[in-house]
Amino acid sequence: MINLRVFVPIALVWAVAVTPVARAQSTSPDTVAYSLASPPSDFEYGCFGPCACAVQVRSPLTGTFLLRKSRIDPLYTYYDVLDVRWKVPDATHNTTITGSGVYRRGGEVA
Secondary structure: OEOOOOHHHHHHHHHHHOOOOEEEEEEEOOEEEEEOOOOOEEEEEEOOOOOOOOEEEEEEEEEEEEEEEEEEOOOEEEEEEEEEEEEEEOOOOEEEEEEEEEEEEEOOOO
């Protein structure tokens, strides 16, 4: 099992912001369980931004995570991302990604 703490936030932002996820069941009133089931999600890793290296894509990314709203300030809404359990296919095996983090949504609008 590999813990890829660096790549989880990048993949999570892409999965949550770009890909609609299927809502599963709620574990408490403020926590919602999500599944990366449909449509298929991709896992991207590599150099992002001004770097010159290639970005690798593996598909399909499968698994689950919990999302719980934690706080709101004037610019952002913060969510705790809990119990991340994803699987990414490779040529010979699946890589398991586990972890947790914070998802920040919002920002100043011009």
